[in-house]
Amino acid sequence: MKNEKSIKKLEELGQKTLDMINRMEQPYFELPVRSLSNTFFDEKSKTIKMGNKMSKRYFLNTKHTRKYAQTISIAAELKKIIKEQATISIRDLYYALKHTLKNSKENSFENQGESDPIIEDLEASLGLLREELNLAASTKGVISGKLKIKDGKDTIDLSKMGSGGWGVPSNVEPDTIEIKDLDADFVLFIEKDAVWKRFNEDKFWKKHNCIIITGKGQPSRAERRLAQRLNKEFNLPIFSLMDADPWGFYIYSVIKRGSISLSYSEEKLATPDTKYIGLTISDIDKYKIPPEVFMKLSPEDLKRIKDMKNYPWFKNKLWQKELNLMKTKNVKLELEALSRKRIRFITEEYLPDKIRNKDFLP
Amino acid sequence: MKNEKSIKKLEELGQKTLDMINRMEQPYFELPVRSLSNTFFDEKSKTIKMGNKMSKRYFLNTKHTRKYAQTISIAAELKKIIKEQATISIRDLYYALKHTLKNSKENSFENQGESDPIIEDLEASLGLLREELNLAASTKGVISGKLKIKDGKDTIDLSKMGSGGWGVPSNVEPDTIEIKDLDADFVLFIEKDAVWKRFNEDKFWKKHNCIIITGKGQPSRAERRLAQRLNKEFNLPIFSLMDADPWGFYIYSVIKRGSISLSYSEEKLATPDTKYIGLTISDIDKYKIPPEVFMKLSPEDLKRIKDMKNYPWFKNKLWQKELNLMKTKNVKLELEALSRKRIRFITEEYLPDKIRNKDFLP
Numbered sequence: 001m002k003n004e005k006s007i008k009k010l011e012e013l014g015q016k017t018l019d020m021i022n023r024m025e026q027p028y029f030e031l032p033v034r035s036l037s038n039t040f041f042d043e044k045s046k047t048i049k050m051g052n053k054m055s056k057r058y059f060l061n062t063k064h065t066r067k068y069a070q071t072i073s074i075a076a077e078l079k080k081i082i083k084e085q086a087t088i089s090i091r092d093l094y095y096a097l098k099h100t101l102k103n104s105k106e107n108s109f110e111n112q113g114e115s116d117p118i119i120e121d122l123e124a125s126l127g128l129l130r131e132e133l134n135l136a137a138s139t140k141g142v143i144s145g146k147l148k149i150k151d152g153k154d155t156i157d158l159s160k161m162g163s164g165g166w167g168v169p170s171n172v173e174p175d176t177i178e179i180k181d182l183d184a185d186f187v188l189f190i191e192k193d194a195v196w197k198r199f200n201e202d203k204f205w206k207k208h209n210c211i212i213i214t215g216k217g218q219p220s221r222a223e224r225r226l227a228q229r230l231n232k233e234f235n236l237p238i239f240s241l242m243d244a245d246p247w248g249f250y251i252y253s254v255i256k257r258g259s260i261s262l263s264y265s266e267e268k269l270a271t272p273d274t275k276y277i278g279l280t281i282s283d284i285d286k287y288k289i290p291p292e293v294f295m296k297l298s299p300e301d302l303k304r305i306k307d308m309k310n311y312p313w314f315k316n317k318l319w320q321k322e323l324n325l326m327k328t329k330n331v332k333l334e335l336e337a338l339s340r341k342r343i344r345f346i347t348e349e350y351l352p353d354k355i356r357n358k359d360f361l362p
Numbered sequence: 363m364k365n366e367k368s369i370k371k372l373e374e375l376g377q378k379t380l381d382m383i384n385r386m387e388q389p390y391f392e393l394p395v396r397s398l399s400n401t402f403f404d405e406k407s408k409t410i411k412m413g414n415k416m417s418k419r420y421f422l423n424t425k426h427t428r429k430y431a432q433t434i435s436i437a438a439e440l441k442k443i444i445k446e447q448a449t450i451s452i453r454d455l456y457y458a459l460k461h462t463l464k465n466s467k468e469n470s471f472e473n474q475g476e477s478d479p480i481i482e483d484l485e486a487s488l489g490l491l492r493e494e495l496n497l498a499a500s501t502k503g504v505i506s507g508k509l510k511i512k513d514g515k516d517t518i519d520l521s522k523m524g525s526g527g528w529g530v531p532s533n534v535e536p537d538t539i540e541i542k543d544l545d546a547d548f549v550l551f552i553e554k555d556a557v558w559k560r561f562n563e564d565k566f567w568k569k570h571n572c573i574i575i576t577g578k579g580q581p582s583r584a585e586r587r588l589a590q591r592l593n594k595e596f597n598l599p600i601f602s603l604m605d606a607d608p609w610g611f612y613i614y615s616v617i618k619r620g621s622i623s624l625s626y627s628e629e630k631l632a633t634p635d636t637k638y639i640g641l642t643i644s645d646i647d648k649y650k651i652p653p654e655v656f657m658k659l660s661p662e663d664l665k666r667i668k669d670m671k672n673y674p675w676f677k678n679k680l681w682q683k684e685l686n687l688m689k690t691k692n693v694k695l696e697l698e699a700l701s702r703k704r705i706r707f708i709t710e711e712y713l714p715d716k717i718r719n720k721d722f723l724p
Contacts, residue, residue: 081705087525087563089556092701098654099702107654136559140502140578142529151524162513163449163533167504169525170559176525194451197498197532201449216502292460292469339454340461343443 002175003082006133009126010079017072027059029071032124032264034117039263041312046272048258050124067118073097073108074118078133087136087171090116124264129173131221136170141223142193143168144200145211150178158211165200168213172226179229183209187230188351189223189274190214191242191251195335195346202347208355211236218251221262221269227255228271238271239360241351244279245295245332246304249314249323252276257313276361277354279335281325286359287350293337297330318361364537365444368495371488372441379421379434389421391433394486394626396479401625403674408634410620412486429480435459435470436480440495449498449533452478486626491535493583498532503585504555505530506562507573512540520573527562530575534588541591545571549592550713551585551636552576553604553613557697557708564709570717573598580613583624583631589617590633600633601722603713606641607657607694608666611676611685614638619675638723639716641697643687648721649712655699659692680723 013029020027032038033053042049059068077097081088088096094115099108109115123130130137142165149156149166158166171177188210190196196214199205205212211230215223230236240255242248256274258266283289297305308314309323326332338346354360375391382389394400395415404411421430439459443450450458456477461470471477485492492499504527511518511528520528533539550572552558558576561567567574573592577585592598602617604610618636620628645651659667670676671685688694700708716722 084705086705087559088701088705089559089698091556091696091698092560092705095655095696095698096701096705099652100654136556138555138578149524149526151526154522154524156522156524156526160516160518161528162511162516162518163531163538164511164513164518165529165531166523167527167529169527171525193500194453194498197449197451198454216500290461292462293457334453334457336451336453336457339450339458343446343448343450343454343458 001082002085003132003134006126006128007079007082009128010075010082013075013126014072027068029057029068029125030054031057031121034120034124034264036260039260041257042267045267046257046313047266047270048260048263049266050264070109070114070118071121074115075122078122078135082134085134087134089136089138090119090130093119093135120264129221129225129265129268131171131173131176131225137221139168139170139220139222140216141168141214141219142166142196142216143211143213143223143226145187145205145213146184146209147182147211148180150180151176155180159206163197163201165196168220168222168226170220170222172222172229174229177226179234182230182234182236184211184236185209186237186239187211187213187227188277189219189227189238189240189255191217191240191248192335193217195241198344199347202344204347204351208352215251219255221265224255224269224271227274228269231271231273238274239277239355240274241277241335242279243332243334244281244283244326245334246297246301246308246326248279249276249308250304253308253311253313257311277359278350279333279338280322280361281329281331281333282322283350284329284331284333287338287341289333289337290340293340294331294333297326297332301332302327316362322361363444364447365494365496368488368490369441369444371490372437372444375437375488376434389430391419391430391487392416393419393483396482396486396626398622401622403619404629407629408619408675409628409632410622410625411628412626432471432476432480433483436477437484440484440497444496447496449496451498451500452481452492455481455497482626491583491587491627491630493533493535493538493587499583501530501532501582501584502578503530503576503581504528504558504578505573505575505585505588507549507567507575508546508571509544509573510542512542513538517542521568525559525563527558530582530584530588532582532584534584534591536591539588541596544592544596544598546573546598547571548599548601549573549575549589550639551581551589551600551602551617553579553602553610554697555579557603560706561709564706566709566713570714577613581617583627586617586631586633589636590631593633593635600636601639601717602636603639603697604641605694605696606643606645606688607696608659608663608670608688610641611670612666615670615673615675619673639721640712641695641700642684642723643691643693643695644684645712646691646693646695649700649703651695651699652702655702656693656695659688659694663694664689678724684723 258270620632
């Protein structure tokens with residue numbers, strides 16, 4: 001059964017509570033503190049991580065009682081849906097549990113803003129991804145290239161997806177998604193859907209023996225997790241292709257190091273081996289990109305550049321140079337700007353050239 | 363060659379201009395007026411449509427000269443990309459054409475806000491979808507079910523897509539996407555991705571011999587066009603499954619009748635045969651949905667209800683009743699609210715029941 005080990009962890013949680021009640025002790029949970037102050041960059045895993053600070057949630061503390069009951073109720077529901085082998089959204093979970101308590105006007109949950117953080121508490125304290133608790137996050141991405149995916153009884157050949165690509169599902173864990181017949185040398189992680197379409201139409205993945213994936217903007221958990229699996233389990237290098245703007249750099253940073261809000265899961269989502277293949281402001285001179293396609297930085301861009309210069313993983317000569325160059329030139333550049341050269345410049349010249357010259361940023 | 367007939371239409375446009383110049387006449391284009399005043403509900407096609415009002419764009423009218431030159435430049439570029447058999451985004455097109463005119467400081471286009479409306483002018487005046495001009499719109503949707511798609515050299519079996527589904531590509535025109543081995547009785551057009559995932563996981567399309575598609579919110583052109591093709595070419599009924607809120611009703615309205623902003627293309631995008639299968643406010647009593655999962659209407663919701671009551675296609679007893687019921691009960695309801703009954707209530711009871719009883723809205 002899928003996610004059977006998660007049931008055990010949920011039952012342990014319940015058993016502990018029961019034991020405390022039987023011993024006439026006050027029941028409590030121990031939960032990791034999910035705040036910025038308990039988030040750090042872990043030099044060992046090379047990802048953003050949650051620290052060791054713990055807090056306690058007591059049933060008999062009136063400030064905690066509501067949350068305590070909600071935690072128990074969510075844990076019980078998760079056990080139930082895993083047993084039913086159903087995958088549900090966090091919105092489903094909220095509705096499934098929402099009810100008015102007997103002989104009262106009190107609702108179990110007032111809104112989803114109450115249930116979502118408790119799901120995160122459980123993920124963090126049990127050391128499980130939400131996908132391992134049969135919860136489905138939303139997904140946007142598509143993928144194609146030289147591999148097959150075994151998903152349930154279906155074997156899906158990602159080199160035969162036509163112009164559409166396979167829609168990345170929310171759960172790409174090994175017991176759901178098996179990676180088969182992998183015949184690729186690297187993964188190209190593309191920020192924009194329109195650019196992915198260019199690479200797919202030009203069958204870039206065929207000519208260059210690779211896999212192309214996009215999260216259509218900021219990628220969902222599933223696209224990041226799938227890239228991580230391809231890197232960790234199959235040693236495939238991951239190359240990120242983003243706009244040369246602070247937002248593109250930030251998306252790269254999340255793919256590589258993770259995000260603060262998901263720090264408790266980043267060890268399983270981030271891919272520290274990722275390299276940045278483009279677009280950069282240095283490319284302007286290298287590829288003679290005409291100034292007509294430049295865009296000016298906004299005040300928000302400038303703030304973001306300042307912030308990023310202080311990220312530990314951008315504290316590197318090459319990145320500092322790029323960030324400074326962007327600021328002093330007051331220029332940002334979209335991937336589509338390369339269409340000014342010619343429509344297939346990006347797939348036929350730019351990327352092959354970058355790969356040949358190993359022109360990456362760390 | 364794909365979209366060869368579009369090249370002819372573009373060349374005719376150029377030839378006309380050339381003829382006028384050779385005759386020493388002032389060159390002009392005739393363009394349909396793309397405004398609300400020239401939009402109407404066509405009783406024959408049962409879709410929103412553009413009217414017959416035309417305007418003229420003169421090369422020698424200084425107010426028109428810039429737009430005239432831009433139109434010629436876009437038409438020429440479109441001919442080029444069709445010949446190259448490349449599909450590009452409207453952003454690519456903007457960048458491809460952006461340049462500073464020789465011996466001047468004048469740019470061909472200042473921003474994409476200048477090129478996009480001209481693309482729409484060309485679509486409207488040539489009677490072509492942008493997909494027929496090798497332009498790719500963004501796409502979000504996924505599809506699975508009992509059919510195969512032939513896309514280039516690939517044949518994609520949509521009944522073997524695992525948990526992911528096939529990502530709907532931007533161009534689903536007959537010369538790109540061939541529909542094969544169709545063994546479905548109907549199409550279920552689902553508003554929300556999370557709900558589509560529920561139907562896909564429960565293999566609803568297998569048990570009920572159908573196709574399930576979602577546009578992940580407001581659908582893109584491609585999802586609507588594909589549904590239309592399945593309806594028009596294969597006589598499949600389309601059933602829409604939306605939230606019982608003004609936004610869900612509006613999305614249904616666009617699938618069925620089209621939108622004002624795309625009035626010039628709606629005859630090829632809208633599917634007047636679509637029926638509304640759920641969710642409705644009447645369902646609250648029919649399925650004993652508990653009040654804990656109700657949501658109150660916002661002032662914006664109330665405004666939208668008022669607007670929709672005046673749409674010609676909602677001027678129908680059943681719809682007026684639903685809209686009034688929503689207003690008087692002051693209730694809206696999300697599809698996920700059905701999870702309050704049980705997680706698989708929607709796929710195992712609600713939808714089968716609706717189909718059995720033919721409980722649809724027109």
